Amino acid sequence: DGGITQSPKYLFRKEGQNVTLSCEQNLNHDAMYWYRQDPGQGLRLIYYSQIVNDFQKGDIAEGYSVSREKKESFPLTVTSAQKNPTAFYLCASSTPWGNTEAFFGQGTRLTVV
Amino acid sequence: KQEVTQIPAALSVPEGENLVLNCSFTDSAIYNLQWFRQDPGKGLTSLLLIQSSQREQTSGRLNASLDKSSGRSTLYIAASQPGDSATYLCAVGEYGNKLVFGAGTILRVKS
Numbered sequence: 001d002g003g004i005t006q007s008p009k010y011l012f013r014k015e016g017q018n019v020t021l022s023c024e025q026n027l028n029h030d031a032m033y034w035y036r037q038d039p040g041q042g043l044r045l046i047y048y049s050q051i052v053n054d055f056q057k058g059d060i061a062e063g064y065s066v067s068r069e070k071k072e073s074f075p076l077t078v079t080s081a082q083k084n085p086t087a088f089y090l091c092a093s094s095t096p097w098g099n100t101e102a103f104f105g106q107g108t109r110l111t112v113v
Numbered sequence: 114k115q116e117v118t119q120i121p122a123a124l125s126v127p128e129g130e131n132l133v134l135n136c137s138f139t140d141s142a143i144y145n146l147q148w149f150r151q152d153p154g155k156g157l158t159s160l161l162l163i164q165s166s167q168r169e170q171t172s173g174r175l176n177a178s179l180d181k182s183s184g185r186s187t188l189y190i191a192a193s194q195p196g197d198s199a200t201y202l203c204a205v206g207e208y209g210n211k212l213v214f215g216a217g218t219i220l221r222v223k224s
Contacts, residue, residue: 006156031210042117042202042214043157050209058211090156098144098210099164104157 002027006091006105012113013078013085021076021108023091029103031096032074036060037088037107046089049074050096078110086112115140119203119215126193127223134188134218136203141181145206148177148188150199151217157202161188193222 004025013019025032031050035043045058049068063082068074074093078085088109094102116139126132136146145164149157161170161177163186169178176189190197200219204212 004156033211035212035214040216042216043204043212044214045211048209048211092157092212094210096209098206098208100210101147101159101162102204102206102210102212103159104149106156107154109154 004091004093004103004105006089006108008108009106011108011110013110014113016080018077018079019110021078021089021091021110023074023076023105024072025074025091025093025103026072027093027103028071029093029095030071031094032068033092033094033102034058034064034066034074034076035090035092037090043090046076085110115143115205115207115213117203117205117213117215119201119218121218122216123219123221125221125223128193128195130193130222131189131191132193132220134190134201134203134220136186136188136215138184138186138205138213141184143181143205143207144210146177146179146186147204147206147212148175148186149202149204151202152199160201190220193220195222195224198222 033048034046047066049055148160163179174191200217
């Protein structure tokens with residue numbers, strides 16, 4: 001089945017620790033995106049990549065980093081510089097031209113303990 | 114900067130009722146508008162995509178309209194069912210298909 005797989009579903013981070021969220025897609029999409037969702041708010045764009053080995057900051061990139069070494073994979077690292085990382089993180093993919101819908105993974109819930 | 118607003122924030126209706134969800138946006142220079150459904154603790158499921166050159170799209174009991182000049186979109190749900198209960202999110206697509214989301218409408222359909 002074609003789709004986007006995010007792992008893990010739940011993740012717990014200690015203060016000062018870096019953690020990496022995985023996102024894999026087999027839809028052959030060039031573009032991939034990371035969004036953050038907080039309770040009662042819409043999703044906000046963290047980073048996006050329109051092609052392998054290239055990515056750009058979104059609206060709330062501070063404290064996050066990404067890589068795009070393969071077309072299928074777009075991992076997100078939440079660094080210790082992110083002061084309020086507790087949130088629901090969603091990965092998406094699409095064509096970069098806006099002519100197709102965006103497909104989303106099932107999300108990773110990150111909690112600071 | 115694009116801002117997307119959804120009204121109402123929450124809606125509770127009896128089963129079988131037709132309903133309308135509203136979405137407004139501040140910048141008409143959009144590539145598309147998408148409506149999504151989100152169940153609690155889950156990812157987003159795409160419902161309808163309207164290209165900037167289109168006025169509406171239909172899928173089953175769902176119909177979405179787009180008026181770029183006034184910065185508005187509506188999602189019409191006919192003959193609502195309890196299974197329609199979810200959060201509905203509106204998002205406008207910008208260059209690169211980056212999405213700007215509204216905060217969503219929480220819909221409850223009572224049986």
